Amino acid sequence: xxxxxxxxxxxxxxxxxxxxxxxxxxxxxxxxxxxxxxxxxxxxxxxxxxxxxxxxxxxxxxxxxxxxxxxxxxxxxxxxxxxxxxxxxxxxxxxxxxxxxxxxxxxxxxxxxxxxxxxxxxxxxxxxxxxxxxxxxxxxxxxxxxxxxxxxxxxxxx
Numbered sequence: 001x002x003x004x005x006x007x008x009x010x011x012x013x014x015x016x017x018x019x020x021x022x023x024x025x026x027x028x029x030x031x032x033x034x035x036x037x038x039x040x041x042x043x044x045x046x047x048x049x050x051x052x053x054x055x056x057x058x059x060x061x062x063x064x065x066x067x068x069x070x071x072x073x074x075x076x077x078x079x080x081x082x083x084x085x086x087x088x089x090x091x092x093x094x095x096x097x098x099x100x101x102x103x104x105x106x107x108x109x110x111x112x113x114x115x116x117x118x119x120x121x122x123x124x125x126x127x128x129x130x131x132x133x134x135x136x137x138x139x140x141x142x143x144x145x146x147x148x149x150x151x152x153x154x155x156x157x158x
Contacts, residue, residue, distance in 0.1 A: 094129060096122035 085100075092099035095117040101108040103116025111119070 094123045094126040096120040 088102060089099035091097075092102050095102065096119055097103045097117045098108060098111040098115035098119070100110045101113065101115075103111060103113060103119060106113035108115075
């Protein structure tokens with residue numbers, strides 16, 4: 001198309017002044033064609049931008065999904081931390097110890113690690129709760145450890 005335009009322009013300009021109108025019309029046509037080519041190039045650039053925008057939108061959706069999952073996990077972890085803190089506080093009350101650290105943390109804002117078991121009066125329910133474990137400790141080792149090898153006891157001969 002550009003070759004045809006060049007020939008028309010050359011032919012129109014080769015004529016005399018009578019062809020001034022033809023020459024102006026051809027120049028206008030050439031300018032319009034150049035303008036259309038620029039718009040087409042811009043449209044192609046716009047298509048590439050649309051592709052980029054679509055990719056970015058897809059990534060944004062994926063990031064939103066990940067953020068939603070992270071928020072769900074965060075809530076679940078917060079619930080677990082709350083339950084653990086409540087358990088430690090209950091155990092501390094049972095033992096008469098610090099409800100935050102059981103007297104184990106020198107950096108504790110409540111007791112500076114000095115309120116271990118027995119620091120305060122233990123909860124009377126502690127006795128009932130811990131009685132089975134204490135009874136087990138008082139049993140002779142042979143009643144809760146099963147031996148399977150015929151190793152001689154002290155004073156026995158093989």
